[in-house]
Amino acid sequence: MNQVRINNIGEGTSKALNNETVIEINNLKKSFGYQEVLINVSLKLFNGENLVVIGKSGTGKSVLIKCIVGLLSSDAGTIDVFQNRVTELNKKEFGAIRQKIGFLFQSGALYDSMSVKQNLEFPLRRVKKNLSEKEIKEKINEVLENVGLADALNKMPSQLSGGMRKRISLARTLVVDPMIMLYDEPTTGLDPITSDEISHLINEVQKKYKTSSIIITHDINCALKTANRIIMLKDGEVYKEGSTGDFKDSGDPLIQSFFLQGG
Amino acid sequence: MKIESTTMEKSNKLSKNIVSKTSKAGNFLTDVADVFLFILRIINETFSRDFEFKEFFRQCFQIGYKSLPLISVTGLIMGLVLTIQSRPVLVEFGAVSALPGMVAVSIIREMGPVITALICAGKISSGMGAELGSMKVTEQIDAMEVSSTNPMKFLVVTRVLAATIMIPLLILYADALGIIGSWAGANIKGDVPFVLFFSQAFSHIGFLDFLPAVIKSFFFGSVIGIVGCYQGYNAGRGTESVGIAANSAVVIASLLVIIVDVIAVQITDMLIS
Numbered sequence: 458m459n460q461v462r463i464n465n466i467g468e469g470t471s472k473a474l475n476n477e478t479v480i481e482i483n484n485l486k487k488s489f490g491y492q493e494v495l496i497n498v499s500l501k502l503f504n505g506e507n508l509v510v511i512g513k514s515g516t517g518k519s520v521l522i523k524c525i526v527g528l529l530s531s532d533a534g535t536i537d538v539f540q541n542r543v544t545e546l547n548k549k550e551f552g553a554i555r556q557k558i559g560f561l562f563q564s565g566a567l568y569d570s571m572s573v574k575q576n577l578e579f580p581l582r583r584v585k586k587n588l589s590e591k592e593i594k595e596k597i598n599e600v601l602e603n604v605g606l607a608d609a610l611n612k613m614p615s616q617l618s619g620g621m622r623k624r625i626s627l628a629r630t631l632v633v634d635p636m637i638m639l640y641d642e643p644t645t646g647l648d649p650i651t652s653d654e655i656s657h658l659i660n661e662v663q664k665k666y667k668t669s670s671i672i673i674t675h676d677i678n679c680a681l682k683t684a685n686r687i688i689m690l691k692d693g694e695v696y697k698e699g700s701t702g703d704f705k706d707s708g709d710p711l712i713q714s715f716f717l718q719g720g
Numbered sequence: 721m722k723i724e725s726t727t728m729e730k731s732n733k734l735s736k737n738i739v740s741k742t743s744k745a746g747n748f749l750t751d752v753a754d755v756f757l758f759i760l761r762i763i764n765e766t767f768s769r770d771f772e773f774k775e776f777f778r779q780c781f782q783i784g785y786k787s788l789p790l791i792s793v794t795g796l797i798m799g800l801v802l803t804i805q806s807r808p809v810l811v812e813f814g815a816v817s818a819l820p821g822m823v824a825v826s827i828i829r830e831m832g833p834v835i836t837a838l839i840c841a842g843k844i845s846s847g848m849g850a851e852l853g854s855m856k857v858t859e860q861i862d863a864m865e866v867s868s869t870n871p872m873k874f875l876v877v878t879r880v881l882a883a884t885i886m887i888p889l890l891i892l893y894a895d896a897l898g899i900i901g902s903w904a905g906a907n908i909k910g911d912v913p914f915v916l917f918f919s920q921a922f923s924h925i926g927f928l929d930f931l932p933a934v935i936k937s938f939f940f941g942s943v944i945g946i947v948g949c950y951q952g953y954n955a956g957r958g959t960e961s962v963g964i965a966a967n968s969a970v971v972i973a974s975l976l977v978i979i980v981d982v983i984a985v986q987i988t989d990m991l992i993s
Contacts, residue, residue, distance in 0.1 A: 523862075526866045527865075528862050528865065528866065552868045555866055555868050556868050560863070562859045566858060566859040566860050569858070584867070584868055633867070
């Protein structure tokens with residue numbers, strides 16, 4: 458039974474690519490105690506696009522993507538990934554969906570006790586169990602070259618700078634060839650030059666790996682450089698949705714204040 | 721009017737008190753239920769497929785081999801001090817020849833397991849609490865979960881099993897060193913050959929001295945592993961919670977070691993007598 462349903466996930470994936478919708482969220486609600494973080498959020502992520510979600514701190518941006526990967530459970534509403542309702546999947550089926558989603562954490566979340574090589578091997582050996590040692594080595598070298606850190610293979614996370622940690626963390630998610638990337642504040646805590654490099658890398662990943670991405674940020678420069686479409690959250694609801702041009706031309710004082718802050 | 725308002729205040733205070741005590745009792749019951757669910761998850765994951773052997777052996781090395789220096793010193797001193805303290809009393813009663821047997825029995829039955837377990841609660845349980853707590857704070861456990869790895873199986877099951885297996889071995893090692901320490905203590909004021917001391921010591925030890933001690937050592941090991949992992953795995957999100965997790969792991973594990981010991985001694989006493 459499980460096998461059949463997991464096969465359906467595969468069919469769902471190809472259907473999604475035809476219909477162009479990879480993630481669909483409807484009327485999502487999430488509260489922590491009495492505090493309502495997401496009140497009514499609905500959005501769609503289309504195949505191959507970079508969707509940037511902006512908003513002030515505490516508007517529920519990170520909570521939104523954590524609900525998608527199941528790190529937080531939603532109170533109400535639906536989340537469909539590749540046309541599979543994730544809340545209705547069992548552990549094994551959801552595991553198969555998760556393997557297609559890469560998540561870049563705000564802190565990088567590299568495993569401190571492991572070297573860069575071991576950090577990259579960790580998901581690869583578990584997700585792609587049939588790879589030979591040679592293929593594993595080649596894959597690791599490939600992703601490290603793609604993030605521009607081929608010489609960091611044997612370093613420990615404590616020996617890496619903030620930007621390098623983000624790059625290695627990105628390499629760790631890319632190593633399993635995800636179809637969807639979720640970036641949680643990818644440029645937070647980085648200097649402007651490194652932030653630009655990360656934004657450039659996000660675009661490179663979109664082109665090279667053909668990923669569809671949700672980028673959570675309050676860095677307007679990163680949003681403008683990476684977005685195909687922007688959604689703004691305010692008080693747990695979608696406040697505005699549109700292209701970068703729509704946001705730039707908007708006369709809304711809240712949106713304007715965001716853009717002015719970003720320079 | 722005044723009397724009415726005082727009565728109202730008193731009744732408000734009383735109801736607040738009752739609500740606070742009820743919620744505290746509720747929290748305690750929730751915590752107990754959480755611990756039981758955690759243990760059930762460990763048991764469930766232990767017998768499921770894809771056991772993390774590599775991580776398990778790494779943890780055995782960390783818990784067992786890395787604790788050897790501390791356990792060696794503790795074991796030697798335990799035997800040495802016990803002998804030095806007991807010798808004058810035994811001399812007074814003309815029973816100094818009973819020294820090796822008495823020390824061996826007390827070390828193997830009680831002092832070796834309890835002291836080693838308390839040392840391990842301090843070293844291993846706090847280490848697990850701090851390590852898993854900091855992994856939680858830095859989102860490493862979340863990262864494991866989203867990359868389709870079961871963190872419960874990789875982090876918790878391996879540590880709990882390694883502690884359950886390695887701590888009894890450390891206890892046996894501490895027992896052996898304790899008896900060697902005792903021989904050294906006996907030679908400070910006397911001259912007892914090594915072979916004679918050991919033959920006298922072991923002539924007083926039977927199978928029923930060893931077996932209950934070994935069985936309770938496994939319980940000590942699992943308690944230390946479970947408490948350390950539970951505190952770390954359920955740590956809060958701030959850096960402060962790492963310290964709290966490590967600290968509460970030591971306190972709760974030490975307390976539980978003593979409680980398990982009391983229960984084990986009672987059961988052993990009932991069964992043997």
